Amino acid sequence: MITAVTTFKLPKPITREEARSIFLSTAPIYRGIEGLFRKTYVLSEDGLTAGGIYFWSSRVEAEALYTDAWRARAREKYGxxxxxxxxxxxxxxxNLAQQIVADD
Known part of the structure; x- marks a missing residue:
């Protein structure tokens, strides 16, 4: 399994409410992506860094998402x-599923 952490150093701080709105606008994009079993959006306390923590089945599947088009969309959203x-x-x-998962 792979965890990918994405970060964006924002040009100006955003509030939790602004971040929540942006995150909700992009969340549907990540539904049903092969190999992605969870994404958590994150925002630093000072509002200057946003990002995501992605939990993947494999690195190949993770790398398939982070294309030039994905990067351009992220750049447009976050500046x-x-x-x-x-x-x-x-x-x-x-803990939600009450299990420990180990890769093969």
Whole structure:
């Protein structure tokens, strides 16, 4: 499993309400994407950094999302270029499902 963290250094701070509105406008795009089982939107306390934490089945599936078109859409929404960082996630604790998931 892979966790991808995206961050955007915003040109000016945004409020939680502004971020929520932006996040809700893009959330439907991520429904049904192959290999993506969860995305969490994030906003720093100072409102200067926004981003997402994506939980993927594989890196190949993750990389399929972060295309030039995705980057252009993100740049248009946030006024900043995204940074994508990948992490191996060999074990996940899911308290909602009450399970521990380990990759093969």
């Amino acid at each position: 900043a270029d995204p940074i994508v960082t990948y992490f191996e996630s060999p074990v996940v604790v899911d």
